[in-house]
Amino acid sequence: MSQIKLISRASRVLSVSGAAVRTELSGTVLQSQGNHTSIRTMASDQKKALTLETMNPHVKKLQYAVRGPLVIRAAELEKEIEKGAQKPFKRVIKANIGDAHAMGQKPITFIRQVVACVSDPTLLECDLYPSDVKERAKGILAACAGQSVGAYTMSHGIELIRRHVAEYIEQRDGHKANWQDICLSGGASGGIKNCLQLLCNHKIDGKDTAVLIPIPQYPLYSASLAEYGLEQVGYYLDEDHNWALDINELERAFTDGSKTHAVRAIVVINPGNPTGQVLTRSNIEDIIKFAQKHSLFVFADEVYQDNVYDKDSKFYSFKKVMTEMGAPYNKVELASFMSISKGYVGECGLRGAWMELCNLDPEVQAHLYKAISAMLCSTTLGQTAVDCVVKPPKPGEPSYELWHKEKTAILDSLKKRAQMIATFNTMDGFSCNVVQGAMYAFPRIQLSPKAIEAAAAAKKLPDVFYAFKLLEETGICVVPGSGFGQRPGTYHFRTTILPQPQQLQDMLDVFRGFHQKFTKEYS
């Protein structure tokens, strides 16, 4: 009862993950698991409209490990160090999230100059910026209502920019793209969620809807499915074959899932997150045949399409492959997602993205656009950055040389770092597939029975236990494999390849030392 009184009025919940909730009062951290009722009832005298018992259970269930308890702890550690606390490390390395600028990558000058110009059009009258920057800014301003980026745009984005996106896709694929099927959004996540939501609240032959997602997967998918009350059916990627996608496994997952649910969509992430593989063209063909056979809606998460490092790998869009396969495959329903947060640009904070919709029932698409309209529009400055990405400076234009130099340097450096990741394979206790693309590695770690016991005693999953130890002892913040899904009995973590080369090298060295120590401790 004394504890209950302690956290009553002034209590502040710091983090929450499933059933584990941490509350803090004047530096006292209490850990509670389950038993929420007792905590809740004393939070206030007022009978609450919203409590743990009466809130949306889907939101309770939702988990997003990329920003979960480990990351919250990492932020706390940073604050402690700022305040002078002594730790066994000098700084926290946030290898948990694909956030290139946070890890020292510099922005592309052309993009930032155009964004500055549309923000303050008086810059158009100075001699500060090259003429192509000014022309671009003028074009975008002319496409804004009232010539101001302060005006709302159409809900699916500025028409001019949607047309430029379509042109970009046509050049990429060699096939027609309709600008009306392009929908801009403030980050790919928003578009993905809007499309997933179309699948909710309808039973097929009495069965609820399920969606096929890869395991491991990017947890936006599991989080959104939980939020929308959709069932996830996992298909395992093949770790023994560089995380390839095996059609037999897809069929197995579909058959299993169909016993209890109506499986109506499939998510494919290519290049892979967290796994870093790049699908071959024939693999994509097989997936499309599979989707066509079972009338599945395809979510093609292609946000890493510019991040291909392996000399034998090449990015093929689902749209391109599908189009070239001809009927009936070119009629599969597809939403393809792309973002300026990734690629060589890494402009996560500007929130620019788009989706291309193919073969949607026109009325369904109209309802989707209508639903989006209640949110008014995505940010004009993010849309502006999208325009710069899909229509970069051309050879001969004043900004071309610098743009090309910056782009090449970033992609070369990412390629180098992707290769450095192979170092994991020289270290006892780790094995790691080739990072062919994207921004992540998903190394497998061997954990001893004693480590697994210690984790159980600490009421943590083994990989979570490992990642917390790693964070507290080395300052390296990665995301445990369980946040993405992994085969039972295997343990992994996701690390980005985004620390700058020297820092990445240091990080790999620290890993080697930590794992040796950890193994010794639990041997």
Next chain:
Amino acid sequence: MSQIKLISRASRVLSVSGAAVRTELSGTVLQSQGNHTSIRTMASDQKKALTLETMNPHVKKLQYAVRGPLVIRAAELEKEIEKGAQKPFKRVIKANIGDAHAMGQKPITFIRQVVACVSDPTLLECDLYPSDVKERAKGILAACAGQSVGAYTMSHGIELIRRHVAEYIEQRDGHKANWQDICLSGGASGGIKNCLQLLCNHKIDGKDTAVLIPIPQYPLYSASLAEYGLEQVGYYLDEDHNWALDINELERAFTDGSKTHAVRAIVVINPGNPTGQVLTRSNIEDIIKFAQKHSLFVFADEVYQDNVYDKDSKFYSFKKVMTEMGAPYNKVELASFMSISKGYVGECGLRGAWMELCNLDPEVQAHLYKAISAMLCSTTLGQTAVDCVVKPPKPGEPSYELWHKEKTAILDSLKKRAQMIATFNTMDGFSCNVVQGAMYAFPRIQLSPKAIEAAAAAKKLPDVFYAFKLLEETGICVVPGSGFGQRPGTYHFRTTILPQPQQLQDMLDVFRGFHQKFTKEYS
């Protein structure tokens, strides 16, 4: 059958509203109502995963009149005029949406300079901008990971800016605000939806959840409730008393709604949208007592808090009133919403907003923050603009004079336009309450029985019929009252007060003429 073939492959749905879907092929516009199956089946040979029958029925139901069919038609008219079509008017006046910059309002220089500076930090090294602009930009960049606005921020926003928001609220209310209870978002709509979603998927004593919303209301609420499968229970605002909020009517609505549903929250929009009234302090006290009595979660939509024009009106925040009422009223659960899209700023396109959460169960709040984290973060440049709004230049600082001049000029002009709206009351067939605040008027129109019959023959609601006629004949685009809700048998429309003064005067004159003509036609 010929029609069905016509729209088969190449069909493109232009707009959709409830059961009415318009499709277009080579300029032929077909209107279909109901009977979707026949349209759907011919859309493609591939069996679709998503059709009108199998898509989320909640999304189908959702309606958002502010960007509905009328507005889509207005955009078409603009394109037709651009291409040289002869119309009885020279340009379309979009009085349908609170989009100040689109209607000619100029941005606040200080905001745009700071946004330009953080976008392109080389501007910090030029002599172009005042020192306080540069200082502000430096402070924000220092608060960004990697000192770049291209990095993700924490999901609820940059801590520095959340602290500035809290300070702003403290100054406004004279009471403490916790920065941890401030959550930034890309527009108020996002925050509102995130909070509403907490109420879903839970039955209380076997009853589904309902939310009290004003009638008329801003249709984001009806749209979001439909989307989330929540029931709306309307309480009528009192048109005869300048749209005041009558507590007896609240009790009536609560009692009625409670027969079939668990009424768990109330939405209050103050200053009112679309109605323009400003609640008195005692009215707010009554609402808080009502909410406390019935354990309701209060959604205080206060995005127009800076838009008060009437000399006898004053904005009081729910937070302030509640705090000053003391126990038990100061424990009511409250989410208050504010946006930079409104006020004197009107930066709709930058997508900056925040909510303040008061008295939430700490664990519920943690789950809310966790759910938001899957969307990563709102735009850094929108957050930057929020910082400028909550912490504007102070007297003595280099940007103060210009900022003050710009702000005053905009608010004075809005006030003048709010007063001009009274002209409606000098015109036959119109009556309109005083626009005390916000950006809208909601005039009532008299429609003759013949007009109502003609509307029925055209399969339109009377006010929709009127608004379409108005648009086609005068180019003025307003939103029919049915999009917001109105007492049965009454007809209204919402117009913004945002056309610049001369244009607003012209618009009022055109209204007078149109209504006379319309009345004569249907007398």
